[in-house]
Amino acid sequence: MLTTTTLILAGGVLALLAVVMGIVLGWADRRFHVGVNPTVQAILAALPGANCGGCGYVGCREYAEAVASGEADLSLCAPGGTAAARELAEIMGIDATESFPYRAVVHCSANTYQRLQQAEYEGEQTCAAANLVSGVQGCTYGCLGLADCERACNYDAIRIVDGLCTIDYDKCVGCQACARACPRNIITMVPFKSDRMAVVACSNQDTGPDVKAVCMVGCLGCKACARLDPDVITMDGALPTIDYDRYDPDDAALQKVLEKCPRKRLLLVGKPTERDLAAVADEELPESVQADFKTTVDDTEWWG
């Protein structure tokens, strides 16, 4: 029976309980106070908080703790890039070393029409599965175009264009998810010292005729580039490799290499140049296609 008595008693009990618990919890908060490192908090605030794991730590908090304790380098955060590194340096009170944002580059540049000896592949539509099957295409090094990297990308920065994965450098943050997803390891991370970087856009380890048999555009291993710019480019078997530590975007020899490469497989990739943008400036964006579903019922009169 809910009488005034019960009501008053109930209110009293609740009030008493609230007071007791409030005192106990307030005391416990003082007594069990744990100081949080303000440096860690500040670093955590400066990081983008993507928890992508690109730095090699489990998440942003772990990286922040490692930075605060001085274990980790300041420039490991790929999504944050230079801005985050500079902020971290400010918080830690040390000078920021110049760091370049790492971005993904694709070491293959043959689209579907340029890859030879292709076979019809109707299995599981993933690169990882197709990579297990021999004879999907002639080149066993190049892009399969089944979009494992596109699915791995959390930033919508990869598209398969004409069967070749293509990176949107406006969106890429360098988290390495695509590099881990690619079963053929043709995506690597490169420090972008300028907006456009030269890369070896082929992974084929074979030479001349063997490459020509499987690809219309692949690197033949002619070593012309290594001869022209031996400081930066060295031959690793039949493939040139670029030493990005010694890479200088304004190097004259490099410009010559880009011109002289007989297959034009040393490419500049990165953000589009102003000339590229000007070239397409007057083109209109394709209109988005609206689905126009027509009925499948055929009600035409018999007119035969």
Place this chain on the structure above:
Amino acid sequence: METLTSLILIFIGAALINNFVLHYFVGICPFLGVSRRVDTAFGMGCAVTFVISISALLNWTLTYFVLRPGAPLPVWVWQLAGGDPATQIDLSVLSYIVYIFVIASSVQFVEMYVRKFFPPLYRSFGVYLPLITTNCAILFGSLEVMKHLQDPTKLWGLHEALALAAGGGIGFTIAISLMAGIREELDLADVPAPLKGAGIALIVAGIMAMGFMGFTGVEKGVAGAISTLLR
């Protein structure tokens, strides 16, 4: 010896026969949410056992002295205020709100304590400890204890309340660990696409519940075994 037998029966009853998860279907959210890996599931089970015991301790005390019909504290206050001694005073209506309040506060307290003195444990608990605050299994444990504090002629003591709580918590640990073991294997199984994830987990839970129905009636055998053992 009567007490010991009844304690063991309460414990087994809460842990196996009337398992909180698989018989009453309370605490399903962590049972499905945290049962992907055996070690985290076991950690969650331990945390629940710990919190359920603490909250049963506190809630039994509160119920016994304040909330049950004819509890000493309100009666004393009532008579102090000059009320009629014959009035029946029953604050049981408050049980839900008080229990939730006590559980939330005690979880807060435990969290602070663990954070201060056992940082690695605090890290491994992660979000589970605050999550337990809203775990219905904990509230259910306290409400089960309350049921046995209604009739003044056969009141449960603190030891019985604790046996029920510990049994319930350990039953939860058993159920969630078994579930996690099955789900680890299930990741490798060829599950039909529409049933992937929660669907197959609920089917597994249902089959496990039917399996636990097999414990019904075990209490008679256990009671017999204890009596022969003690004779």
